Amino acid sequence: MARFGGSWDTGQRRNLRRVLVVGGGRAGVAAAEELRRRGFGGEIVVMCDEPDAPYDRPSCSKGVLTGHKRLRDARMPVQDDLAIHWEMDRRAVQLDPVERVVVADTEEVYRYDGLVIATGARPIWPEGWPGGEPGLHALHGLTDAWQLRRSLRRARRVAVLGGGLTGCEVAGAVRAMARDCVLIDSKQQLMSQGLGEVASRYVTEEVARDGVQLRLGRRFRRLDRNRRGWVLVLDDGSEVAADVVVATIGERPDTRWLAGAGVDVTDGVLCDEHLRVLGVEDVVAAGTVARWPNLRYSPRPRRVGQWIAALEQGRAAAASLLRSDHPSRPAALVPRFWSEQFGLRIQVCGEVPTDGSAELTVSRQRPGRRDTARAGVLVGYHRGGEQIGLVGVNAVRAFTTTARMMLAAPPRLVEPPEFVFEQPRPAPHAPVSPAPVSPPRGGPRERFSTGQYAAVR
Ligand SMILES: Cc1cc2nc3c(=O)[nH]c(=O)nc-3n(C[C@H](O)[C@H](O)[C@H](O)COP(=O)(O)OP(=O)(O)OC[C@H]3O[C@@H](n4cnc5c(N)ncnc54)[C@H](O)[C@@H]3O)c2cc1C
Incomplete structure (x- = not known):
């Protein structure tokens, strides 16, 4: 049994001059802020593929959708004296942990001494659905929220596929805009995973009372087009017609760029209890992309897709990266989330x-x-x-x-797992939302390999 990333065990302060954070969401920004709060005086570069980041992602299914919040109100407040170098509208396409570089889709190459992986997750797009068609939506970022809001203003009947937290919030926004709404889910109750059976039952009753037509215990089979919009065919042969359809059927960690980097990306980046990525040195992960053992509850590594967890993980990951003579505490956080709907x-x-x-x-x-x-x-x-x-x-x-x-309450932690690092398996690349996060750029996109890093930043 081997613990990888052996140099972590020295307990010495890391000799870091440049920390690169990939992902400018809640976790990435929290990591950058925490580095400064802990006195890190080196260079901090945050790279993100969204031009309008950082912003408050939960607003995308709440105020931004209903029009109660303007896009600029969703901006995430970041202290402006932290000397963070923002590299926005750039997508990481390759990590080379030996050369310690990350390659962007602009062909720029970013060196690092320490790396924070905070690339979050992208919504899953239903198999076989055409991308970019009017009236078909997924919801992840501000651009998606803005496009969906425009569709909703013209819509008469909206179908929401997926009755989890985001799907229910979208349905709530649709009803707040006085549109008809059909909510489809394979389970018998809404948000049962997050709320548990009892609270989920009471909330489901309330959503039905609000006028949402619930098609629960039904699976989606096929998407057809009609003259007015779209028809969803369900597994009992029934049909749901709508001029706008929103798919909120889950998310998948954004790890495509880590293929071939020697990192286990089976359902997220595998980390130890300190959020240190297994298999590579001086790399930590935080937020929805990280799969780690939260020793407060279990030694089994799991992902958490919540805003507060992303914030706390970002801070914990930064502390791990800077680890001084005192070993950092495990990232044993208490998951928590909120929602406002109906x-x-x-x-x-x-x-x-x-x-x-x-x-x-x-x-x-x-x-x-x-x-x-x-x-x-x-x-x-x-x-x-x-x-x-x-x-x-x-x-x-x-x-x-x-x-x-x-x-x-002081946490009672379970024993950390003994990781046996296995050769990474290819990540399951189910379709993700086709909505572009950043506009496509022209020009060739070469794949770089070690030794070819021409334009090093
Ligand atoms: C619509 C919606 C509503 C939500 N509402 C709630 C809520 O009410 N309460 C709650 O607790 N949680 C909510 N969540 C979940 C919460 O927003 C996430 O858990 C949180 O944003 C995770 O933060 P993160 O930094 O890990 O990832 P993200 O916020 O996803 O940030 C990751 C960033 O990295 C970028 N990126 C990805 N790949 C690359 C790459 N290769 N190169 C460069 N950049 C990259 C992404 O575009 C993104 O900007 C909601 C999520 C959504 C989508």
């Missing part, structure tokens, strides 16, 4: 097991009312006498009190 304030803290491995407590805020979610409900998850998870719907005060206690 007049419901949904908040989740900690783990919400869906396998029946935890005991539940359910406390209704106003027990007499039938609209349980709207009236307020709190669901607690307990294991071994310890509270491990909490879901609140319209129960902000009670949620905040308990969540604060959970966050303040």
Whole structure:
């Protein structure tokens, strides 16, 4: 059994002059800020393929969609005296960890002493759907949100494929704009993965009460075109016609550029408990792209696709990269997220097991009312006498009190896994959203190999 990245174990302060951060989302920016906060005086370069980053991605399915937020209101505030060098509208296409360079699609080559991988995830595009057709949308960034908003303004009937967090928020925005909405999901309840069975049931009832037509327990089979727009054919042969269709069927880590770099990218970049990427030196990963063992809950490496987790991972990854004489603590964070939709304030803290491995407590805020979610409900998850998870719907005060206690409690960490590093398998490249994140550039795009780095930055 071997632990890779052996030089980490020396405990010496890294001799880093230049840190390159690939990805200008929440995790990448948090890492850059944390490097400075910890006194890193070298060069920090943030490379990102989105020209308008950094911004607040959760706004894309909320205020930006309904028009309550302008695009510029979604900008992520970044302290301007941090001397960060922003290289926007550039996509990393290759990592060479031996030469310590990252190649961009502009053919520029970026050297690094330390690297932060923070490239997030991209939405999955349904197999066989045509790209770039009017009325067909995925939702990831500001450009997508803006295009979808324009479509929604003209739409009469909208179909949303996928009843997870993003799909439900889109449906909420559609209803807020007084459009008809059909929501399709293969499960019997909405957001059941994130909210657990109980809260999910109450929220599903509320969404139906709001007028969304639910087609639950149904799988999508085929997309046809008709004169007015699109027809979704479901697995029972029924059809859903709509002039706008939004696919929110999941996301896939953005790791294409790491192919051939000797990194395990099976469902995200495999890291140890300090977010150090296995198999390469002086490279850390953070945010949705990172798969790491969160020792607060389990030694099994997993990804977390949440805003606050991305922020905290970015900070933890920066600390690992700078590791001084004192070994950094494992990135044992408490996952948490929120959502606002259909007049419901949904908040989740900690783990919400869906396998029946935890005991539940359910406390209704106003027990007499039938609209349980709207009236307020709190669901607690307990294991071994310890509270491990909490879901609140319209129960902000009670949620905040308990969540604060959970966050303040000293973590009991499990033993880290012994990683046996295997030869990386090719990443499953299912189709991702065809919507371009940045406009295509002209000119040839050579693939570089070691020794060919002409235009080194
Ligand atoms: C519509 C939507 C709504 C959401 N709402 C919520 C919410 O309410 N609450 C919540 O907790 N979470 C929410 N999330 C999830 C949350 O936004 C993510 O977990 C968070 O943004 C992850 O941050 P990140 O920095 O890891 O990745 P990202 O925010 O995805 O940032 C990664 C950046 O890297 C860029 N990039 C990718 N590949 C390359 C490359 N090869 N070269 C250069 N740049 C690259 C990407 O374009 C992107 O700009 C939402 C997500 C979406 C899409």
